[in-house]
Structure formats: structure tokens, C-alpha cells
Amino acid sequence: xxxxVEQPLSWENVLIYALxxxxxxxxxxxxxxxxxxxxRKVLGWMQWRHGPNRLGPWGIFQTVADVLKLLIKEDTxxxxxxxxxxxxAPALCYAPSxxxxxxxxxxxxxxxADLNVAVIYYAALSAISTIAIVLGGWASNNKYSLxxxxxxxxxxxSYEVPLILSIVGTVMMxxxxxxxxxxxxxxxxxxxxxxxPQIIGFGVFIVAAVSELNRTPFDLPEAESELVxxxxxxxxxxxxxxxxxxxxxxxxAIAGLASVLFLGGWHPPAPFLDFIPGIVWMILKMAxxxxxxxxxxxxxxxxxxxxxxxxxWKVLVPLAILNxxxxxxxxxxxxxx
Amino acid sequence: xxxxxxxxxxxxxQHPSTHGVLRLVLKLDGEVITEATPxxxxxxxxxxxxAESLNYTQIIPYTDRxxxxxxxxxxxxxxxxxxxxxxxEVPERAQFLRLIVMEMQRIASHLVWWxxxxxxxxxxxxxxxxxxxxxxxxxxxxxxxxxxLTYNYMRVGGxxxxxxxxxxxxxxxxxxxxxxxxxxxxxxxxxxxIFLARVRGIxxxxxxxxxxxxxxxxxxxxxxxKWDLRKNEPYCIYDRFEFDVPVGTNGDCYDRYMVRFExxxxxxxxLKQAIEQFPSSGETMGKVPRxxxxxxxxxxVRIESPRGEIGCHIVxxxxxxxxxxxxxxxxxxxxxxxxxxLVGETMTNLIAIMGGxxxxxxxxxx
Numbered sequence: 001x002x003x004x005v006e007q008p009l010s011w012e013n014v015l016i017y018a019l020x021x022x023x024x025x026x027x028x029x030x031x032x033x034x035x036x037x038x039x040r041k042v043l044g045w046m047q048w049r050h051g052p053n054r055l056g057p058w059g060i061f062q063t064v065a066d067v068l069k070l071l072i073k074e075d076t077x078x079x080x081x082x083x084x085x086x087x088x089a090p091a092l093c094y095a096p097s098x099x100x101x102x103x104x105x106x107x108x109x110x111x112x113a114d115l116n117v118a119v120i121y122y123a124a125l126s127a128i129s130t131i132a133i134v135l136g137g138w139a140s141n142n143k144y145s146l147x148x149x150x151x152x153x154x155x156x157x158s159y160e161v162p163l164i165l166s167i168v169g170t171v172m173m174x175x176x177x178x179x180x181x182x183x184x185x186x187x188x189x190x191x192x193x194x195x196x197p198q199i200i201g202f203g204v205f206i207v208a209a210v211s212e213l214n215r216t217p218f219d220l221p222e223a224e225s226e227l228v229x230x231x232x233x234x235x236x237x238x239x240x241x242x243x244x245x246x247x248x249x250x251x252x253a254i255a256g257l258a259s260v261l262f263l264g265g266w267h268p269p270a271p272f273l274d275f276i277p278g279i280v281w282m283i284l285k286m287a288x289x290x291x292x293x294x295x296x297x298x299x300x301x302x303x304x305x306x307x308x309x310x311x312x313w314k315v316l317v318p319l320a321i322l323n324x325x326x327x328x329x330x331x332x333x334x335x336x337x
Numbered sequence: 338x339x340x341x342x343x344x345x346x347x348x349x350x351q352h353p354s355t356h357g358v359l360r361l362v363l364k365l366d367g368e369v370i371t372e373a374t375p376x377x378x379x380x381x382x383x384x385x386x387x388a389e390s391l392n393y394t395q396i397i398p399y400t401d402r403x404x405x406x407x408x409x410x411x412x413x414x415x416x417x418x419x420x421x422x423x424x425x426e427v428p429e430r431a432q433f434l435r436l437i438v439m440e441m442q443r444i445a446s447h448l449v450w451w452x453x454x455x456x457x458x459x460x461x462x463x464x465x466x467x468x469x470x471x472x473x474x475x476x477x478x479x480x481x482x483x484x485x486l487t488y489n490y491m492r493v494g495g496x497x498x499x500x501x502x503x504x505x506x507x508x509x510x511x512x513x514x515x516x517x518x519x520x521x522x523x524x525x526x527x528x529x530x531i532f533l534a535r536v537r538g539i540x541x542x543x544x545x546x547x548x549x550x551x552x553x554x555x556x557x558x559x560x561x562x563k564w565d566l567r568k569n570e571p572y573c574i575y576d577r578f579e580f581d582v583p584v585g586t587n588g589d590c591y592d593r594y595m596v597r598f599e600x601x602x603x604x605x606x607x608l609k610q611a612i613e614q615f616p617s618s619g620e621t622m623g624k625v626p627r628x629x630x631x632x633x634x635x636x637x638v639r640i641e642s643p644r645g646e647i648g649c650h651i652v653x654x655x656x657x658x659x660x661x662x663x664x665x666x667x668x669x670x671x672x673x674x675x676x677x678x679l680v681g682e683t684m685t686n687l688i689a690i691m692g693g694x695x696x697x698x699x700x701x702x703x
Contacts, residue, residue: 047465143346147368147684216459217531220685299525301532302459304685305368 024112025098032248033063039294046298073237081234082139089136090235090242096128097249104256105180107266107278118179119171122257123164126212129246130156136243137231148230151220151305158312159211159218165320166204169327170194170261179257183265188274193264197330200323202262204316206292209254211308214247215293217300218308251290259285343371350379354457354688357698359672363679363687370687373679375672380702388662393419393493393629396662401487403666404700406449409442409478410642412491414664417572418638418649419493422631430619431495432574437508437611438478438490439573440604444515445474446643447597447604454594454692455526458535463526470518473511480504494625509612512605519601527598536590540678540690543588550677551670554645555600556694559585559592566641573640578610590693597695600643628657644668644695666703668696 007013037052037059044051052059077086103118105111115121130153137149171177173194174185186193195202211218220230232243259265263285266278303311349360358379364372384403388396393415400411413435420427427435452467475485482490482498490497526532544560557564565582567575583599585592633655639648645667652661671694678690 043461047462048469049465143344216461219459298462300460301455301526301529301535303531304535305683307534 020112028098028101028249028252029245031252032245033067034060035248035251035290036063036066038290039297042291042294043298046295067241070238070241075237075239076234078141078234080141082141085135085139086234087239089132089139090239090246091132092135093129093132094242094246094249096125096132097246097253100125101249101253101256103179104253104260105183105265106256106282108180108184110279111180114178114180116176116178119164119167119177122253123160126250126253127156127160129250130160132246133231133243136235140231140234142234145231145233148233152214152231154305155214155218155220155308155312156212158309159208159316162204162312162316162320163208163212165317165324166201166208167257167261168320169198169201169323172324172327172331173197179260183260183267186264186267188267188271190264190269193262193267195262198262198323198327200319200326204320204323205258205262208312208316209258210293210296211312213250213254213293215251216297217303219302220305220308251293252286255286255289255293258289263289341366348687350376354692355698356453356692356696357701359696359698359701361675361679361687361691363684365684368683368685370679370682370684373676373687375675377669377672377698377701380698382703384703385662385664388659390658392657393631393659396659397491398487398489400664401489402699403664403703404642404644404647404668404697405486406697407442407446407643408486408488409438409490410640410647412488413439413573414638414640414642414647414649416491416493417640418636418651419629419631421638422634422636422651422653423493423629425494425623425625427495427623428620430499430616431621431623433611433615434496434500434621435491436573436575437608437615438481438488440607440611441474441477441508443604443643444601445471447601448474450597450643450692450695451522451594454695455532457688457692458532460526460529460532463522466518466522466525470515473515477504477507477511480507492622492625493629495620495622499621505612505615508608512609512612516602516605519598519605523598527595533591535685535689536594536693538587539590539686540682540693541587541589542674542678546674546677547588550674552645552674553667553670554641554643554695555593555596556645556671556674558583558596560588561586566639566646570639572638575607577614578607580604580607590689593693593695630655630657631659639665642667644697644700645671664703666700668698668700669703672696672701 040062041051041059052062055061055065077083100122102112103115103121105114133156134149134153137145137152140146170182174182176182176185182194214220232240235243259282266282268274268276268278268281344365346363346365347360348363349355350358355361360376360379362374362376363370382402384399388399391399396415397412400415401408403411419425448467448471452464455463478488478490479485480501481504482488484490542560544562547557547560547562553564561584563582563584566572567580568582580603583596583603585596631651631653633653635650635652637648637650639646646665647667648665650663650665651659654660675691675694679687682690
């Protein structure tokens with residue numbers, strides 16, 4: 001990838017890039033399809049049942065069939081909904097999620113964009129999806145959707161602060177905001193990865209990320225027992241699928257970020273495991289993070305909205321700031337001095 | 338100045354966590370509830386009126402459908418009332434069978450409550466675990482009487498079916514298994530920080546309020562009132578067994594949870610003793626006239642169902658059908674405190690409080 005990224009822009013390059021994007025989009029769709037199956041299987045195993053097992057061996061076509069069903073479903077728009085915004089919201093939710101993953105490097109060579117402000121770019125784009133969720137809740141003209149959308153706005157805005165602050169420590173250690181350089185700066189032994197020196201940052205990052213993803217135990221916007229389905233109560237068919245798609249793509253992005261920022265990216269856990277290509281390590285690490293999210297879902301009850309906000313502002317933000325401070329002091333005293 | 342309005346929110350009758358067809362009309366100020374009005378009656382079938390044109394054996398299936406999560410205790414309360422009016426002796430073996438199924442039913446019913454309560458609070462797995470265990474009980478009931486939910490098992494004077502060969506041994510194996518599982522579930526849920534934060538100090542009331550509202554069962558015991566009809570007014574053969582009545586202290590959702598959880602353990606304790614003393618042979622039906630005609634007069638009996646005090650009031654004019662039949666349904670009485678508890682709480686606490694009361698809409702509407 002490096003050679004195309006660094007070349008001057010030509011028609012050939014644009015064509016290659018466009019094609020690669022389409023290939024990547026398909027890969028991501030494939031990932032989402034099987035992430036959903038994997039989630040259902042993992043949940044099934046943890047709950048002493050089989051999970052999907054009817055469609056194809058091991059249920060491998062289950063999600064395909066589900067997506068097909070969503071595609072051919074009647075597209076309903078509530079009579080009193082704000083039509084334009086109602087249609088806009090799912091697209092506005094999905095598009096930034098896909099754009100955000102452009103900055104994630106998979107190996108030293110395989111990446112789509114090597115921005116020098118990648119961290120900020122990710123935060124900025126993922127914030128757009130929050131707007132889409134509020135929009136969807138508002139445009140549905142449904143009280144449950146509205147409550148879900150409002151909760152979501154409060155939650156995602158609150159958790160973006162600790163999420164970004166938790167990354168700052170890592171950025172300071174590397175001296176760069178490019179995700180590729182952050183991953184590259186980590187060593188080949190697993191204790192040389194960022195999660196050990198940045199253990200507070202890593203903890204804050206994981207908690208904030210789970211919340212940012214609206215997953216259990218922070219799945220308040222779609223708390224089905226009180227708000228029916230939250231902001232997407234009125235959505236059906238493929239518009240609903242787009243919200244779901246965005247959620248799983250963000251999960252991919254967060255898994256990628258966690259791997260690159262804290263878990264050493266494509267580096268193997270020990271130098272002698274070098275013969276296994278970096279992409280395998282990267283995929284394994286991402287899969288582990290994603291599995292962790294599913295695991296949480298099978299274990300935890302949901303926190304309450306006020307407890308959630310309290311956790312963000314009273315615990316996570318001070319911790320993240322403390323982490324930044326400690327990192328700065330340590331860098332000044334031991335590394336530079 | 339921003340102009341704000343109260344939001345009138347209609348929760349139910351089709352809502353995932355009202356456990357049936359309860360409708361709540363809420364006035365919300367932001368997420369805070371300022372007024373709550375439960376609307377009931379969506380499942381009303383007129384059981385009590387229908388009973389007036391049925392003979393007593395025919396009423397038993399109707400009691401199954403009142404509190405469908407705990408059909409055995411409902412069966413019992415009706416049979417018990419008629420037996421008391423007519424002075425029928427129930428044979429020993431039938432008494433034991435009745436007690437065993439009632440205690441198993443209590444465990445099954447509390448399991449359903451435990452699972453759905455945690456599902457309401459957002460934890461998904463306990464629901465499936467609970468139903469897996471309940472399935473074992475339901476299968477045992479299926480072997481015993483051929484039904485999984487509406488058993489129609491008890492008759493005036495005894496029980497319809499004797500235990501099939503080997504059934505008691507299966508129950509004997511079930512008890513230690515369930516004890517082990519309960520241990521595991523306690524570790525999974527009862528100490529979870531998120532769970533504790535959701536239920537501790539939520540939906541609090543004191544003993545005086547509980548009694549004033551006519552609450553019974555775990556809803557009363559969570560305030561520290563030690564009132565269990567199995568102990569205080571022993572019926573069936575409960576006076577022969579040793580068990581404790583768990584009580585709470587604070588009267589919050591957490592205490593209600595712990596009381597119910599402990600009750601499952603106590604039920605297992607009763608089951609263990611009952612199986613040891615189970616008579617190896619004997620009749621399962623007492624001497625009952627062919628047509629059941631209680632003498633003219635009235636009677637009221639009450640027993641401890643998993644949800645609280647279930648009572649049956651029969652007025653007889655000496656005919657084969659009751660002149661008037663009235664059930665005191667614990668869910669209906671327990672539900673009354675809901676509007677009082679909800680005011681000033683948020684939408685999220687609504688779920689924790691409503692689930693904590695443990696009502697079954699089939700019984701509320703009857």
C-alpha cells in the first residue's frame with residue numbers, strides 16, 4: 001500500500017484506490033456477517049444452547065438469510081415522522097463509520113490512509129454517528145425513540161471525552177498521532193506494548209469504548225426492557241440494517257484501535273513468533289477484543305443512565321487526566337531527562 | 338426561558354417488560370416519573386363468575402390459568418377450601434405429593450422471576466439459565482400429570498395421578514443438583530456491582546406501608562415482617578418440616594431479590610425432608626362423594642403462593658356449584674403499591690421496581 005499512498009495522484013492510482021475501497025467494503029460486510037454469527041454462537045455457548053444451527057452447516061448462512069429478509073421487507077416510514085430526516089439518519093450513521101476505519105493500519109504495509117492526525121480524525125468522524133442516532137430518534141416522532149436518542153446523545157458525548165483522553169498517554173509516548181507510527185513504536189515482546197505502561201489508559205479506553213459502542217453493560221440507548229428498541233424502534237427493513245451495520249463496523253474500528261494503540265498492532269507477542277505474518281497477529285488481537293465485547297454481553301446487567309454519566313465524569317475523566325499527567329511526568333523524568 | 342412540557346408516556350399493554358398486558362400511563366418530566374397510573378383488566382376472563390356455573394372439579398383448570406407461573410398452588414387453594422368445607426381427609430401419600438409439587442412449583446416460579454428480572458435489568462444469560470433449570474421441574478411435572486404449565490393435578494380429596502415409578506428418585510437427584518446451581522447463580526449475579534447499584538435502595542418502603550397496602554409474600558417479608566402462612570398457619574403438612582422464613586431489613590428491591598433467592602434454598606430443604614419421609618405406598622384419593630356438594634355456609638382459606646397470600650372464599654348453598662367464589666390474588670394486591678413507588682423515580686428504575694414486585698398478569702386480572 002505504501003507505494004500507492006506515496007505516489008503522486010494519477011488516474012491509475014485513483015482507479016486502484018477506488019477498487020481497493022470496494023474490495024475493503026466487501027471484506028467489512030463479510031466481517032459484519034460473521035461477527036453477528038460469531039456473537040450469536042458465543043452467546044449461545046455461554047448460555048448452554050446451540051445458537052443458530054439450521055441454515056447451512058454450523059448455521060453459516062443464518063446472517064445471510066437475515067440480511068436478505070431485511071432487504072425484501074416492506075420499508076415503513078411512520079406517517080407523522082419527519083420523512084427527510086428519517087431517511088437521512090441511517091445513512092448518516094453508517095457512512096462515517098466506514099470512513100473512520102480508513103485510518104487503521106493492519107500491517108506495516110497494509111493500510112488505507114496514514115494520517116498524521118488519525119486519532120482526532122477517528123474521534124471527529126465517530127461523533128457524526130451520534131448526531132445520526134439523535135436524528136433517527138427525533139425524526140421517528142416516537143416517545144421511546146426520542147428517549148433512546150436523547151440518552152444516546154448524552155452517553156456518547158460523555159464517553160468521547162475519556163475515550164480521547166485515554167489515548168493521549170499513548171500519543172505522548174510515541175510522539176505521533178499517526179496510528180501506523182504508534183503501532184510501529186511498540187516492541188516485539190508483549191511487555192513492550194503500550195497496554196502495560198498505559199494500564200490506566202487502557203482500562204479507561206476499554207470502558208469508554210464499550211460505552212461508545214452502546215454495548216452491554218452500557219447499552220442504554222436501545223435498552224429493550226424499558227425503551228422497547230430505543231432510537232431505532234420505528235425503523236424496519238434495510239434502514240434498520242444500516243444502524244446495525246454501523247454498530248458492528250464501529251466494533252471493528254474499536255477492536256482495531258485497541259489493537260494498534262495498546263496491544264502492539266501487528267507485532268507478535270514474542271520475537272521468535274515472527275514467522276507468523278503480522279496480519280494474522282492483528283486479526284487475532286482484533287478478534288480477541290471483539291470476543292471480549294461479546295463475553296461482556298453474556299455476563300453483565302445494564303447500568304442506569306445516571307450511574308453511567310457519573311462513571312464517565314467522576315471516574316473515567318479524572319483517571320484519564322491523571323494518566324496523562326503521570327505519563328508526562330515519567331516521560332520528562334526518565335525518558336528525556 | 339425554555340418552554341418544557343410533561344411527556345405522557347403509555348407503557349404497555351404491549352411492552353417487553355410489563356410481563357403481560359399491564360398498561361402504565363406515565364407522566365414524565367424528562368426521565369423522572371411524576372405520575373403513574375396502572376391500567377389493568379386486559380386479561381380479565383371472569384373466572385369467578387364462570388365458576389358459579391361449574392362444579393368444583395371443573396373449576397380446577399380455571400385456577401391453573403390464574404397464576405400460570407404457579408398453577409400447583411392455585412390448584413391447592415381451591416381443593417383445600419372445598420376439603421375444609423366438607424371435612425374430607427386427604428390421604429398421607431397425596432399430602433406428600435401435594436407438598437412436593439407445591440415446593441417444586443415455588444422454585445420454578447421464583448426461577449422465572451429471577452430470570453426475567455435480570456433480563457429486565459439487561460443481563461441476558463440468567464434468563465436462559467433459569468429456564469434451563471425450570472425445564473427440569475416442568476419435565477418432572479409432565480411425567481407426573483402430563484402437562485407442563487396448566488397441570489390440573491389436584492382434586493378435591495387428593496391428587497389425580499400417583500407418582501410414576503422412579504419419579505421420586507428423580508426429584509431426589511434434582512435437589513442436590515439445584516442446590517449446586519443456585520450457588521453458581523448467586524456467584525454470577527448476587528454480588529455483581531452493576532446489579533447491586535441497580536437494586537440497592539430502590540423501591541423502598543417500610544413494614545407499616547407494606548401492611549397498609551395489603552402486601553404479602555416476599556414483598557412483605559423484605560421489610561422484616563416474618564409472615565409466612567406455611568409457618569404461621571400451617572396447612573397441608575408443612576408443620577412437619579423444618580425450614581426458615583427469610584426476611585429482609587430495608588424493604589428495597591435488593592432485599593426482595595435476596596428473600597426470593599433464599600426461599601428457593603428453603604424450598605429445597607423442605608423437598609429434601611419430604612422425599613425422605615415419603616410414604617412408599619398408599620392411596621392418593623380420599624373418600625369423596627361422587628358429586629361434590631359442600632354443605633351450605635361459607636369458608637375462607639389462605640395459603641402461601643410464591644407471590645404471597647392466595648386465598649379462596651367459597652359461599653355454598655349446598656349445591657354442586659358454588660353460589661359465590663372469590664379468589665384473593667396476591668399479584669392484584671401487591672400491584673397496588675406500584676403508583677406510590679414509581680413517583681419520583683426515573684424510567685430505568687421503573688423496570689427495577691416493577692419487576693421486583695413480581696406480579697403475574699393472569700392473576701391480577703383473573
